[in-house]
Amino acid sequence: MNKGCVTGTIILLISKGKSSHILRFDEEIFFIYLLPPIIFNAGFQVKKKQFFHNFLTIMLFGVIGVFISSVIITAGSWLLFPRLNFIGLTPRDYLGSASRGDPLAIQPSFWGRVVNDATSVVLFNAIQKLDVNRIDVWTAVRVILDFLxxxxxxxxxxxxxxxxxxxxxxxxxxxxxxxxxxxxxxxxMAYLSYMLAELFKLSGILTVFFCGIFMSHYAWHNVTDSSRVTTRHVFAMMSFIAETFYILYVGMDALDTQKWKMSKLSALDSVGVYSSVMFLIMLGRAAFVFPLSALSNCMNRSSSRSSSITLKHQVIIWWAGLMRGAVSIALAFKQFTHYGVPLDPVNATMVTTTVIVVLFSTIVFGFLTKPLVNYLLPPGHTSNIDRIRSITKEDMMLPLLSFEESAATNLLRAKDGLSMLMERPVYTIHSFWRRFDDAYMRPIFGGPQRDQTSS
Structure with missing residues (x-):
């Protein structure tokens, strides 16, 4: 972001205050060309064992959390904006703005960001299809079913x-x-999967993310050694270039004088709108981080191998997730601009508000995250969340039945398997999947032997 601001300042000075842009940003360019390599690389580089061990918690934060945060931001904006002399937004604008919850880091896994991005985009698209004049209980049910x-x-x-x-x-x-x-x-193939998802009005983010996971799990082991090294670096390079372009643009757009001149709010009211949005984001995130962390701990309390999310971890999760990201910018441009140009002062205010919130949260919260982590979790602190629990061979046999044993033995094994499934659902399902993967999937699609698998 700092690089973008510096670049925008230089361009603004060269153009004598006329423009801070080299080119105009098009949200379609972002969704078609910039977002796929970023999300695919996130899936391709993911530590699969850690991701799926924390899958339930990630889904709680990335899906349910977005809905909770959206409700709070919508209600808060509806109440606060008119008091700050910011009027003219439609109900769809309020709902669409709240759906742009885009934390850059959702713990206990960084990759929860992708789930959150996908939820935000799906929720945003669902809201755009709503008849805001006929909202009832069934509307919420339809949105949930559409999301599923x-x-x-x-x-x-x-x-x-x-x-x-x-x-x-x-x-x-x-x-x-x-x-x-x-x-x-x-x-x-990765890009084709993304385009097919967009063509069929699905979530391209989720599609290309899971495509990356399965390619790294199977396809990566079927290529030559030189290709394995090349793919890692090429995918990371493509993601880095896309993220750099986005960062430069956001920084330059923050200094776009045309959008600032279009806004009719006074400086004091503008600061009030920015502060209100940041406050609602902080409140909305706190409203789901702490309760859902407690729920996650409650779900895992009966497992001797499960680790709890401590209060210190919850504070870090809340703070680190306050940063806004690329999807927030793209959805704001998609809703409030036409090819990067706001059509009226209200839309211009919403775009500049989004840019300022992204810029401020990334710089301030991002800069203070590492000191906060070092303070709450000093070096040498061992976190149970990051510890990979082992699954013994005996545990892996529990969910399965054997034709070579008696009915009584199988019945006892089934009871033990059901008990373990209730107490440790993630590990039971994971152990069953590993046996299925070794027996059926890897012989067909490729991949290393179990003792060679580290992720």
Whole structure:
């Protein structure tokens, strides 16, 4: 962000105050060209064991948390904005603005950010389809059902694309033993999955994220050694370039004089709007971080291997997640601009408010996050959240039945498996999946043996 502000200042000085832009930002460019490499790399580089061990907590924060935060931000904006002389927003504007909850870091896993991004985009698109003049209980039910449909189908499409790529690289001669072809197949299939999701009005974020996870789990092990090294660096490089472009643009857009001149609010009222939005974001995040952390601890309390989210961890989760990100900017431009240009003063105020909130939260909260972590969790502190719990061979056998044993033994094993499923659902499902993966998936789609798997 600082680089973007410096770049914008230089351009503003060179143009003698006329413009801080080199080019105008188009939200479609962001969603089509910039977002896919960022999300795909997040999935490709993910530590799968840690991600799925914390999957339930991630879903609590990334899905339910977004809905809770959206309700609070919508209600707060509805009450506070008119008192700050900021009027002219429609009910859809209030709802759409609240759906742009885009934390950069959702713990206990960084990758929860992707779930949150997907939830925000799906919720935003669902709100745009609503008839705001006829909102009732069934409207909320339809939004929830629509979200569940989009989440499941988008995930399935990403998984299918990842498995298809893995099968092609493992079973077919095309693309094998050529780093260029292997890399091309992986990149094109990942991008194809994203475009298909967007074509069918699904969540491209979820699709390309899970496509990246399954490619790293299967396809990456089917390519040559040189391709393995190349893919890691190329995907990281593409993600870095996309993020750099976004950072530069946000910094330059913060100094866009045209948007500032269009806004009719006084300086005092503008500061009041910015402060109100930041306060509502902090309040909305606190409203779900602490209760959902307690719920997560309650769900895992019966497991001797489960770790709880302590109060210090909850404070860090709340603080680090206050930073806004790329999806917030893109959705604001999508709702309040036409090819990057606001159509009226109200829209200009909403765009500048979003930019200021993103800029302020990223710089201030981002700068203070590391000192806060060092203060609450000093060096040498061992966190149970980051500790990977082992699963013994005996535990892995519990959920499964055997045809070689008696009915009484199988019945006892089933009871033990059900008990373990109730007490440790994540680990039971994970152990069952590992056995299924070794027996059926890896022989078809490729991948290392279990003792070689570290993620």
């Amino acid at each position: 449909y989009l989440f499941s189908t988008s995930t399935a499409l990403g998984v299918a694309a990842g498995l298809l790529t893995s099968y092609v690289l493992k079973g077919l001669y095309f693309g094998r033993h050529s780093s260029v072809r292997e890399l091309a197949v992986m990149v094109l």
